[in-house]
Amino acid sequence: MSYRYPHEDDSDENGFGESLQQSSGAQPHDSSDSDDDVFEPATEVTEDDQDDDENDSDYEDEDEDDEDEDNEDAFHDAETGYTVEVVYGGSEANEEGDDEDNEGTQRERRPVTISIGNLLGRIGASHLSAQQLMALFHSRDLGHVLFNEAGEDWPGSRRRRQPPDPNRFPKVPSDKGTELMNSGAFGSTDRTAVRHRKKLARRILDRELGVGNPRINQAAMAQEMIPTSEADMIVHYNAPVYCGQFSEDGNFFYACVKDFKVRMYDTSNPYNWRYYKTVNYPWGQWTLTDAHLSPDNRWLAYTSLQSHVCFAPTDPNDKGDPYTLDLGSGARDTGWGGWRSQGHFAIWSIRFSGDGRELIAGNNVSSIIVYDIESRRVLHNIQGHDDDVNAVCFADPKDPHIIYSGSDDQVIKVWDRRSMGDGREAGAFVGHIEGLTYIDSKGDGRYILSNSKDQTMKLWDLRMAMSTERYEDRNPRQHTQHTDYDYRMEDYDMDNWFQHPDDNSVVTFRGHKVQGTLIRCHFSPPGSTDSRYVYSGSQDGKVYVWNMDATLKSTIDVAKATGQATRRHGGGGGRRGCVREPYWHPNAPIIAASSWGGFDRSYGSVSVHSWNENKEDDVDDPKMGWSVNDHLGAESFGVEY
Template sequence: MLSNTVSREGVVQLLAPSGLQRLFSRDALTVGPGVGSVAGTGYDLRRPRIGRRRRGMVTFEKVPSDEGKELMNNGMFGSNHRPQDSIKRRKRLAYNVMQRELGLGGNGRQNNANRLMKQDLIPESVPDTIIHYSARCYSGQFSDDGNFFFSCAQDFRVRMYDTSNPYHWKYYKSVVYPYGQWTITDASLSPDNRFLAYSSIRSIVCLASTDPNNDAEPHLLDFSNIGPNQNLRGFHTIFGIWSIRFSGDGREIVAGTGDNSVYVYDIERRQSILRIPGHQDDVNAVCFGDSQSPHILYSGSDDTTLKVWDRRSMGDRREAGVFIGHTEGLTYVDSKGDGRYVLSNGKDQTAKLWDLRKMYSKEKAERWDPLAHSTRFEYRSNAFDFDDWQPHPLDCSLVTFRGHKVLKTLIRCHFSPPGSTDSRYVYSGSYDGSVYVWNMDATLKAKIDVLKATRDSRPRGSSRSDYYWEGGGSWMTCVRDASWHPNAPIIAATSWNGWGTSQGTCSVHTWNDGLEDDEAEPKVGRRVDAQLQHDERLYNSSDSSDDDLF
């Protein structure tokens, strides 16, 4: 039977290194007298210690988020139904159409009804078109006016499409990245749609004309060409570029790179005019704060931080602020364009919404090691262990979105556009083959099942298209990027897709009021090649060569 006290010899043993290790281990116990406690110390050796940080899904953020509900209710993200319109057993869409056609209410009510109708038209899983590529698709985006779409694939080609009629795409042209490494990592369209910049894991960005009659070779922009008076400490002339964005005036390109830096390149001068070695690891994502000013930059890194840079006060290379909350590296950053809200995707399997008014100052952020709460999760080869996850004690994000999988590659997230959705949602690709659409309160609004929509949409042949990279050659889908059309209820999802995800697709999903099929032509679910040509070989099981198809 245990005694209420410990002898002098016992105290000596406890003070020995092995004893101290037992005393302060997670099984050692809390302050409080009792049987088994060390006399005069209050340490109880039997009961679990109180105050240990909790782990796992029980520590996840509250859903729905109170902060997100407030954003939805105050009109910052979309419109809200008026109380008098909340009539049971009545379809809201039909009711709003009736209100509009009858001209009921003033201009304010009519405008609100129109916005409500647009934001409720969520694209669905049934695809209108599935565009097949012979290589993995890494990104694809509509232009700001919706008249243009481009997709980037691992065959170092960027394919451009005329989407001025968003329901009837036309193939435009293709451009190539010469001497690329591994894949095209990113692309960005100039504000006037005249030029497309695209990058690879090199310090060179290609700048190509979008004019279909212009067959000239792309201009090569060397981001390692540093202008005078730049900080060259730790600078390497060989680095890869993970992310690029045009400025709102089209004169500059910002890049996030593998040498832990942010670069700003002046297209007219043909040189980098600013290098910010501001992170402790790769900078996977960059963007400008808004289209009206090139002064504010955002950068997201594998060091788990999202940093804000103001170029008007960069004399000492100090960031304007830091967002802390992700526990693993960031994969993408998107700005709402209002100079206030920012969205990020992280390898901790979360997307987070941030408010510039809540960022930490550099002085406060420097008190903490950004990697102190990271496991350095290797997302390319492992599944994420939610049982071991802990919330970041300094998390300053507004809303956290969960459910998607950020694995294998730098999966992207976005704000939904104001034109077609009234900025109501955020959305992201996912390794599980879906596009997740969330309300701002972190509740799931919709899930577009690209895996189901594209499964077996090309034959299993004997060509190089059947290199089974993963999954033993089964059909797999990883949605790496998605783009919501600015004016129509359409989402284009670019994916690793096919047998073992060794090929790629761009699937076009529209709102169709829940119908699985229609009687119009062309039929939904049509399969085309990269140039939008119908090919019967995509519908049969005979062997076919990817080189012939694409």
Template sequence: MASPGSSDNQAPSNPSTVWHPAQEWLEDDELDMDYHPAQDITEDDDDWEDHMDDESDDDGEGLEVSDAAENPHVTLGNIQIELATGDQDEQEQEGDHPRIPAARLFELLASSGLQHILQSNGWPGLAQEEDDEDDDEDDYYFSAFRNRPRTRRRTGPVEYPKVPSDEGKELMGEGHFGSDQYYVDRLKQRKKALAMNLMWRELGIDVHGVQKRADQAISQKLIPGSTADRIIHYDARSYSGQFSDDGNFFFCCAQDFRVRMYDTSNPYEWKYYKTVDYPFGRWTITDSTLSPDNRFLVYSSIRSKAYLATTDPEDDSDPTVLDFSAVPGRRRQRQGWGGPDFGIWSLRFSGDGRELVAGTDEDSVIVYDLETKQTVLNLRGRHQHHVNAVCFGDSSSPHILYSGSDDTTLRVWDRRSMGDGREAGVFMGHTEGLTYVDSKGDGRYVLSNGKDQTMKLWDLRKMMTTAKFDTIDPNIYTTDFDYRHGPYPDDYYEPHPHDCSVVTFRGHRVLKTLIRCHFSPPGSTNSRYVYSGSEDGKVYVYNLDATLAGTIDVRSATQNSRPREPDPFSAAYGMGGEMMWRTCVRDVSWHPNAPVLAASSWNGWGGSTGTCTVHSWNDGAADDEGDPPVGRNYDGKLRPIPEFNENRDNAPTIQSRRPLRSRPVRQLFVDSEPDSPEW
């Protein structure tokens, strides 16, 4: 099967194509994110079975596969698996050994359970450890089995951070993050109700400064509800979506290599703007960023090139190519720094709109100048793993950079003192890789999400010095947990001895993909909260003292919002013919001026499609008498989909009994938008 972004990507012409369990493997491409290497066919693919047979003859502990036509079985050390045909629920007993149907085995192979069974019985793995510069693509396909966690030996009970956090309560009291929610009217000895606050504002009782603070206190309590105002459907998973700084614009990236743009100047009545695409993307669009003046959008894939497109709906010109491998005064190289094969995980515009910062899978941070169209800074040799997330520290200055990596560290870079090529400081505290970082924009506070299932708030004044960090090995404190394959075990968690974070937030799930977190905006929330998507289909909103302020249940809001599609890939994924509705909220954006929130999710049957759901504050109401009704379904161009509405109104509620797994997109081509090319 060709990669999703190639021109050879077409729908299968042979309806009798046999499904293969490799199509249902977890995203082995996502060494930290979203590229699936099995979609790039190589000349070595035909040699897989021969290669495995050769390895199995070494010492009797490898993989042994007998002639499937005579006696199909697999021997894994002291485990013997025998393949049997027949109904999935059928088990024939032969002596003391049950015969398990092949479909049951393949379902186990497609999950994370087989790894733990094999490891507990002493099986070393499907492939040898890879060398530093190993070019054998076959080994790359088995990375999921190679990347096994190292279990810690805890000497005592689990010690989770205190909730509520004393440091967080202090920040709330100082006014850095909203007004004190526990303020009590000293005359009435009670909290002001929402209606009373509104009445005082209308009467103008307070002076201007106090009245302004009262208005902010009102807005910070308006957390959007779970009921979706509208559900926007895509035929591919949604990876990210953000409002512009002024709230007049929203864009959403999907795995079909398209970025849809919407006019959200009225946050309750969106209008479709335009769509741009990535012609030769790899696996998905990894990130996109909007210029401060809303005129240009830059978006990337797992390539060294990004695309710059105008947001003007009347401008249909081709996007401009931004080559992040272009090195001043040097010819383009085949491999190494500046090579054409590195991928971009994260992109951000500078506050003045003149530069871009990118995090790559070459463990580097690159700054790109839009005027000269060249890289002006490449920070390598410090991060020891992929850089999943980057951002500028101050919206008014391009000097401070943050970068979060799978080496568990958050680095602070000051471009005014880069003579030795080292960072200005380091934040340590996560025990697994970082999936996202977000700056408050004040040059002081930064937020990060980690695969250790925590979100952390950092203060620039408390960062660790480079000299001290150089004496510490961060690999000692990590298990190398692979977040793609299952939940994070409790016995993997251990407080970091060098944790310099201010507040730690727990409760959401950072699994399956690089889930994002954000500070809430100052206008609509008084900067009162931090929030994150989650693998369980919810948005978690936290107070600064680490207590939970509220949740938005995207899964319940979208359940059965589109009909099942009777195609062979959907049936194959269910393994037993049972397709479950799965939701993973990957990115969330809070409107800067209104209590409206947009969640971009993997959402649908098998989690293979995507949605962007719009949620607003409705005081807990489950329905609305307004027009159009809430919870209606729309396509990517905001055209109503009546058949989706009918399906949801008539379908029973089905509760999922299995956690969401990542898998390749089942759509081999996109035809949801007329007159658009097929990939």
């Protein structure tokens, strides 16, 4: 490492060096007309750089430092116009006799530009004399000032970005995913059927005639019945729809809307919906966040940004107010202070246990709550994460013991109900580099699916979970804890994406956009798809359907289907719609997509998309769909799109 004044000759025998640079408004001590010909700042100092210094906790105004006012040799904090560029080279490491590991580390480090004000703050000094500053530049310890042990920048430094490795993304098709497709765990595989595609009518005839293997024939029919972009029906709401799901038997559908109302529909005939009932959340804050049906379809639990869960009967004849379950009662002090420390928090996710006797919830104070419905008391309140818990679910609806939780701390944790009292997870899944938005269990106690703000969806196998001891030893969060991506307002820069060194996922799926809101993903159901696919909503208004090998099977353009219908309904123009949650009917080739649209995405809709084998034959026919209000009432009208 070497140092040179701005007035020194620009040659550098070693090929690396540092230059002291001057911003506008700060002059070198020996300025002259000829200096302008010699001094060429390598990096322009912007207003943002000076703002960084002003916001620095160690920053002091020049007027406040009266003690050293007469010290002309001192570099004061106010003189933030000076920046220093440090260039690391492998040759220096060799000269110092570093070991091979250190040589590799030095070669990987790139030039860094940091202001003098920030540099002084990092070493804990208010000012340095010129002699002290020179000594610092010549010291090998300067690298420890600019970098921590993980090789990351200190706040205030700017690192010149190098082009990312284009081959850093997981391979597609995935070898592990291909093995799963052929294993039978995700549907039957008939090689003959793959080579010779048959239309549904022929397969039905084969089934009636007893030709071929009936089970494989039935599975092959289900696998090819993917819903299309044309919507059979569009249900409009005057607020965004945050989630919508069918019941396990397919006879029921509910839609959670930002207006603090949940609409319920009878879908026993999935092609002919009937309005059922509406329930309210009386004291909701901002929006409804989640809802879940009890296994017997008799009760609906739904949440807002509150610690209370509304518990409403689905019986249309029961017109009473919903019951209230206080999940903040008996909560211990979380250490957050204020309203959060007194049992008040926002619930992001809620789920019934398989027997319908308990609820689990994730909230914005990093905890997982287990609540007994009958006794109305909190059984466990575990501070299990380092950030918001955005999603929770059971591994198997028939087994109430294993629980998953996904958090903004980028980690999925596995919990065993029988040992939750000690507050330690039973295992962890690591691999996402941004926060989790949703998790879904296949329901077999083994596979789990997750969506993340890093624009990926991942498949995990419980048998590959990281043990608690290994998780604590490896500390995988050290690689991701400094992220500052705001998914609500920013596009994700894929140049920032990297493969987590401790990734223990099985398959990674890409192509959709997980931003703007907590986008949801699911496994396709066994009844209507033979469990063949995984799928997700997307901020670009589409539903993405993948094969298990990470190849894209199909896309459903919900925004295109609902855009004109929304305008005809009174929703106006605005940005392209966002699909927050798609949900596949368990027994029919139908997907109901809950989405946002209209001007500034202030309107919502649930569009119903079904499979149509002859869509290619109908290209000349007008595509018609029913556009209806939230009660499916008389205001329905045909809309051409």
